Amino acid sequence: MSAAWIALVLAAAGLAFGLRLSRRIQEWVLPAALAVALVALWDLACRFTGSVIFPTPHQTWLASLELIESQRLWGDIVASLFRVTWGFFLAAGVGIPLGLVIGWSTRTFRAMNPIIQGLRPISPIAWIPISILWFGIGDGAGIFLIFLSSFFPITVGTTAAVRNIPLVYQRSALNFGVRGLALFRCVVLPAALPQIITSLRIALGVAWLVIVAAEMVGMDSGLGYLINDARNAGSRYDLVVATMIMIGLIGIVLDFLIRRLERFDEVRWGYVQR
Amino acid sequence: MSSNPDKVVFNGVSKSFGKKGEDLLVLEDINLNIAEGELVCLLGPSGCGKSTLLNIAGGFEAPTTGSVRVDGEPVLRPDPRRVFVFQEYGIFPWASVWDNIVLGIRHLSRERQHEIAQETIDLVGLSGFERSYPMELSGGMKQRVEVARALAVSPDVLYMDEPFGALDSLTRLTMRSELIRIWQDRHPTILFVTHDVDEAIQLAERVVVFSARPGRIEEIIDVDLPHPRDLGAPEYGQVKNRLYERLGVSHRI
Numbered sequence: 288m289s290a291a292w293i294a295l296v297l298a299a300a301g302l303a304f305g306l307r308l309s310r311r312i313q314e315w316v317l318p319a320a321l322a323v324a325l326v327a328l329w330d331l332a333c334r335f336t337g338s339v340i341f342p343t344p345h346q347t348w349l350a351s352l353e354l355i356e357s358q359r360l361w362g363d364i365v366a367s368l369f370r371v372t373w374g375f376f377l378a379a380g381v382g383i384p385l386g387l388v389i390g391w392s393t394r395t396f397r398a399m400n401p402i403i404q405g406l407r408p409i410s411p412i413a414w415i416p417i418s419i420l421w422f423g424i425g426d427g428a429g430i431f432l433i434f435l436s437s438f439f440p441i442t443v444g445t446t447a448a449v450r451n452i453p454l455v456y457q458r459s460a461l462n463f464g465v466r467g468l469a470l471f472r473c474v475v476l477p478a479a480l481p482q483i484i485t486s487l488r489i490a491l492g493v494a495w496l497v498i499v500a501a502e503m504v505g506m507d508s509g510l511g512y513l514i515n516d517a518r519n520a521g522s523r524y525d526l527v528v529a530t531m532i533m534i535g536l537i538g539i540v541l542d543f544l545i546r547r548l549e550r551f552d553e554v555r556w557g558y559v560q561r
Numbered sequence: 562m563s564s565n566p567d568k569v570v571f572n573g574v575s576k577s578f579g580k581k582g583e584d585l586l587v588l589e590d591i592n593l594n595i596a597e598g599e600l601v602c603l604l605g606p607s608g609c610g611k612s613t614l615l616n617i618a619g620g621f622e623a624p625t626t627g628s629v630r631v632d633g634e635p636v637l638r639p640d641p642r643r644v645f646v647f648q649e650y651g652i653f654p655w656a657s658v659w660d661n662i663v664l665g666i667r668h669l670s671r672e673r674q675h676e677i678a679q680e681t682i683d684l685v686g687l688s689g690f691e692r693s694y695p696m697e698l699s700g701g702m703k704q705r706v707e708v709a710r711a712l713a714v715s716p717d718v719l720y721m722d723e724p725f726g727a728l729d730s731l732t733r734l735t736m737r738s739e740l741i742r743i744w745q746d747r748h749p750t751i752l753f754v755t756h757d758v759d760e761a762i763q764l765a766e767r768v769v770v771f772s773a774r775p776g777r778i779e780e781i782i783d784v785d786l787p788h789p790r791d792l793g794a795p796e797y798g799q800v801k802n803r804l805y806e807r808l809g810v811s812h813r814i
Contacts, residue, residue: 456653458621458647458651459645459652459664462619463644473664474653477653477655480655555694555696556654557654559696
């Protein structure tokens with residue numbers, strides 16, 4: 288890319304910002320224009336500094352193609368997703384029921400909340416040595432770390448969701464004779480569900496952050512390991528950046544998938560402004 | 562005054578809340594008999610404890626002293642025979658209009674549920690919205706769902722805590738005449754809390770006027786006007802003057 292070409296791209300991006308476009312088109316055109324402008328600036332910075340080690344956008348693009356063609360990338364993506372999926376679902380399976388109980392029973396809340404609040408600030412990364420000690424290098428340690436990093440947001444979020452249920456819902460349930468398990472099924476769970484889904488979304492985001500770090504330190508496969516490997520095996524920073532972009536794209540897809548949960552009629556009420 | 566037997570009887574009810582070490586008395590020695598099928602409004606300024614009295618009658622709060630009896634039995638907890646219509650929307654936003662309305666009749670057979678739900682939906686004018694969710698409805702329609710859910714269990718008593726307070730003034734007028742229509746149709750006993758003088762006169766057979774905190778019964782005024790009530794009639798104006806007088810506010814601004 289020549290400097291003139293880049294100036295043209297930047298001008299086009301600026302123009303797109305000024306144009307009168309419908310909301311829907313703006314939501315696509317504006318971020319795309321900004322992304323193109325940022326890539327142009329990246330390219331400009333590489334030329335300006337004359338760096339030989341930091342990859343240009345073009346080199347990164349070629350590295351991405353190299354990754355896609357090699358069989359290795361898919362294996363690493365599957366390895367990362369496998370650990371995240373298992374760790375996340377285990378955390379949801381334990382964290383949601385536990386959060387419901389802690390949120391509902393004041394006595395349980397008093398007993399468990401201080402301990403949960405004490406464990407929660409410990410970064411999952413700090414658990415890496417112990418997870419390797421217990422599970423060795425491999426999927427077990429990764430799943431355990433993802434479990435830890437998802438468990439706290441899910442449990443704390445579910446607890447808060449139950450404790451925030453407006454009194455008026457409990458009262459109308461009691462007035463109509465809904466109690467015991469039916470109260471849980473008909474009122475507590477549905478009333479808390481929108482906030483539970485939000486906590487799942489946060490947890491999945493954290494899980495995707497943590498798995499990369501964990502794979503860089505204590506695993507021998509996955510996208511995090513791929514980054515480390517590319518750097519160690521001949522300073523292939525083009526592969527490093529290409530993998531980073533891949534991680535970002537998969538993160539967007541994961542968030543998009545979990546946001547589908549917010550669309551159901553039973554929870555949609557929780558996300559509109561009231 | 563109705564000649565029916567007593568339905569709800571308040572006997573020396575007081576309520577105080579502990580606040581910063583000292584007791585705050587909100588209700589003082591309330592004695593009141595409500596006859597079966599009567600529509601009574603509890604009228605008073607904000608904070609006079611009228612909502613608290615209704616919560617005590619509904620079994621959601623316990624009185625500090627005294628007792629409330631319904632059909633001669635002391636009220637200890639909420640009961641599906643006496644339904645509370647809430648000030649804020651107590652209907653469930655996660656359930657459709659239909660599912661909200663069958664909440665109180667879920668133990669009945671499917672056919673019976675269907676019959677009752679359809680009947681109450683028609684009664685409150687929600688036909689065609691059975692599958693809608695509360696967030697898709699206007700404020701007035703949400704309040705209709707709340708009323709329909711209460712009526713579905715065929716309660717003897719309805720406790721209504723400023724149920725139309727959040728509605729615009731035109732919808733409020735419509736809802737009042739609808740309430741009168743339903744009351745004349747089914748004749749439940751209704752205790753209706755409001756701070757709106759006009760609302761009280763338009764609805765009630767008797768208006769119980771409360772003093773400001775601590776809430777005491779200032780006076781009980783009969784509204785001896787047949788429904789539908791003519792809001793321009795001189796008798797209406799007389800009752801209104803009397804209520805304003807009792808509330809200690811001027812009606813000339």
